[in-house]
Amino acid sequence: MAPGDALLWWREPAVVQRFVADLLQSEMALLRPSGWAWPAAAQGDIHLVRDLQADSLEMMSLFAAFADALPAQTPDMVDTLHEHTTWHGWAQVLASAMDAAYAHSGARMPVRFRTSGSTGTPKSCVHALSDLVQEMQAMAAVLAKLQLPIQRVVSAVRSHHIYGFLFTVLLPRIVQPQLVPVLSMQGRAPLGLERSLQPGDLVVAFPDWWRAALRSSVRFPEGVVGVSSTAPCPEDVEQAALAAGLQEFLQIYGSSETAGIGWRASGAGMAAFQLHGFWQRVADAPHHLQRTHADGSTARVALQDALTWQADGCFVPGPRLDATVQVGGVNVDLAQLQIKLQGHPAVQAVALRLRPFAGTPRIKAFVVPADPASADAALREALAVWCRQHLAPAARPVHWAFGPALPVNAHGKPADWPVDLDAA
Numbered sequence: 489m490a491p492g493d494a495l496l497w498w499r500e501p502a503v504v505q506r507f508v509a510d511l512l513q514s515e516m517a518l519l520r521p522s523g524w525a526w527p528a529a530a531q532g533d534i535h536l537v538r539d540l541q542a543d544s545l546e547m548m549s550l551f552a553a554f555a556d557a558l559p560a561q562t563p564d565m566v567d568t569l570h571e572h573t574t575w576h577g578w579a580q581v582l583a584s585a586m587d588a589a590y591a592h593s594g595a596r597m598p599v600r601f602r603t604s605g606s607t608g609t610p611k612s613c614v615h616a617l618s619d620l621v622q623e624m625q626a627m628a629a630v631l632a633k634l635q636l637p638i639q640r641v642v643s644a645v646r647s648h649h650i651y652g653f654l655f656t657v658l659l660p661r662i663v664q665p666q667l668v669p670v671l672s673m674q675g676r677a678p679l680g681l682e683r684s685l686q687p688g689d690l691v692v693a694f695p696d697w698w699r700a701a702l703r704s705s706v707r708f709p710e711g712v713v714g715v716s717s718t719a720p721c722p723e724d725v726e727q728a729a730l731a732a733g734l735q736e737f738l739q740i741y742g743s744s745e746t747a748g749i750g751w752r753a754s755g756a757g758m759a760a761f762q763l764h765g766f767w768q769r770v771a772d773a774p775h776h777l778q779r780t781h782a783d784g785s786t787a788r789v790a791l792q793d794a795l796t797w798q799a800d801g802c803f804v805p806g807p808r809l810d811a812t813v814q815v816g817g818v819n820v821d822l823a824q825l826q827i828k829l830q831g832h833p834a835v836q837a838v839a840l841r842l843r844p845f846a847g848t849p850r851i852k853a854f855v856v857p858a859d860p861a862s863a864d865a866a867l868r869e870a871l872a873v874w875c876r877q878h879l880a881p882a883a884r885p886v887h888w889a890f891g892p893a894l895p896v897n898a899h900g901k902p903a904d905w906p907v908d909l910d911a912a
Contacts, residue, residue, distance in 0.1 A: 495595055495617055497657050498586035501579070503647075506672065507657065508554075508579045510646035512536070513675075515553040519546050521880045534575040547573070554578055556612050557648065559589035559598045595621070596783060601650045603744050603819060613650070613744040618782035620650075623748045624658040626764050630751055631663060636713050636736055638663050639688030641670045644678070644697045645817065650744045651717045655692045679704055687711030694718040694817030696848055699725050703847070708733035715740060719814030720805060726754045741805055746789050749777065750803065760802035769797065775809060813842045815849055815882035825851070825883055832874060834858050834867055839894045841904060845886055853885035854905050856894060864890045 498504045509526075516524055527539045536542050542550060551569060555561060558581075568581050589597040595618035603611045631638060641660050645652035660668035673684070678693075678701035685691070685708060692715045693701075702725065708714075714729055717740035729737045736755040742748040750761035766780045775791050794806035811823040822840045829838045837856040842849050857867055868888045875884040887907055897903040 495590070495621060497661060498583045500667075501583075503657060503670075504583050504586075505576060505579045506670075507647045507653075508575060508582060510652070510674070511553060511557060511648040512540075512550065512575065512578075514646055514648065515550055516540065516542075516546075518880055519549055521878060522876050532576070536573045536575070553602065554582075556602055557600050558582065558585045559600065560585060560592075562588070590617075599653075601648070601653065601744050611744075615650070615747055616781065616783075619779075620654060620658055620747060621662070622766060622782040623764065624654055624662050626766070627654075627659060627748070627751065628663045630738075630753075631713075634736060634753060634756060636690075637688060638668060638690045638713065640686070640690070641668055642673060642685065642689050642691045643670055644673050644676075644691070644693035645718075646674055650747060651694075651740070651742075652692070654748065655690075655715060655740075659690075678706070681706045682708060685709050685712050689713070690715060695721040695725055695814075696816045698729055699847055702728045702732060706732055711735055713738065717742065718817045718819075730755050743792055745792065746777075746779075749791075758802075760798055760804050762802055769801075813849070813851070815842070815851060818880070818882035820851065820883045822851075825879075828879070829853065829855075829871075832871065834862065834870060837894055839902060839905075840885070843887070843907060850886040851883070852887040852889070852907060854889045854891065854895060856892065857890060860892060864888075 513526055516526075527534060534540065536547065536550060540546075554569065555566075558565065565581055565585055569578065572578070572581075586597070596616045598614045599617050599620060601613045601615070603613065638659075641656055643652065643656040645656065647653055647656050656670050656672075660670055671684070678697060681701050681704070687710055689709075689712045691712060695716055695718070698714065698716055698721065708729075710733070712734055714734045714737045716726075716737070721739050726737050726739070734755070736753055739752040739754065739761070740748055741750045741752070741761050748764060749767055750763045752758045752761045766782075768778045768780070770776045770778050770788060773788065775794065776788050777791060778786055779789050780786050792810060792812070793808055795803040796806055797803050810821075812819050812821050814820070822842075826838055826840055829835055829840075834857060835855055836858045839854040841852050841854075843852050844850075853871075855867070855871070867890065871888060872884075887909075889905055889908070895903045895905040
């Protein structure tokens, strides 16, 4: 497919409807952390008030989230959003907004993504469409170099987040002369996966999804390629995926703020990530890179991780430079989560850590109770109920420990603590 055609993704109704559905489902999951269900569509469409039962406050949040995805806003668009509060109605508004932005800015039109917002306030990240297409053209070249012909994309990620958008919206329009079909498995457990796959599939997922799939003793058909991003993929997972029959296991390094920075082909024996050609190191700023945009301009971009560089220009990601961790493919800001938990009247202080539980990274908490005489079991249940009501699933601690003071080491610095698996 020609690069110009790849830009106009919003002119395909099924693609833009999937984008809006993913956005609505993601926002509703934040608004109703205790759980909710996407209703069976009546005649193919869904009314946000009648079918989702969204109240006035939830509608304000949905309006804000959707408006943030628009490249620009006009009074007519805002009026239409209020007059046609349906899934397909909003998809038409988005398509119209994209057409208007493209007519005004061409390939440099802005595309907006929001961070997950599982804790704290979601942040809007803006990229030029031409830069995103540039990245996927580079990935199409990688796939061709590795001799990985792609006939279909199988997605376990949401298309309104940048990783899902790149690999399930743009890449299918670039990788082959004809549009590559997309099979969505988002939200479905990866059970019986081999029955859904076929040679030429590119499976787009995240580390915890891959781990869950491999626990079911899956055997991949010949010619299936896996992609993983949103967090570093543990070596045992990538090796197990290759042992289960994947032709190749690609890892993508990047973020909502930066877009894609580099890639790694595990099956080809790459021990480090290859930097995309449009990124360059900055000699006097170790935690920054310089991006050469598709229009030839350049900009310095801050990294979220410390990178260890090798002589050939490849890199290995190191620890985060902030307090963000990954749980189930979702960013969780532990600093923001700590503030929320310490706002509970029964909590004097709390410490948080990430730990694998049954092989899956989840959050554990150590709590200093406000009332030293409180019973651990009762407080544990009260906090678990509060978390189900106020926190998204990824942000909820799955193990609680209690004590009179937060754990520290011999030097008085914060320390880890053991987990009693008999205490949830």
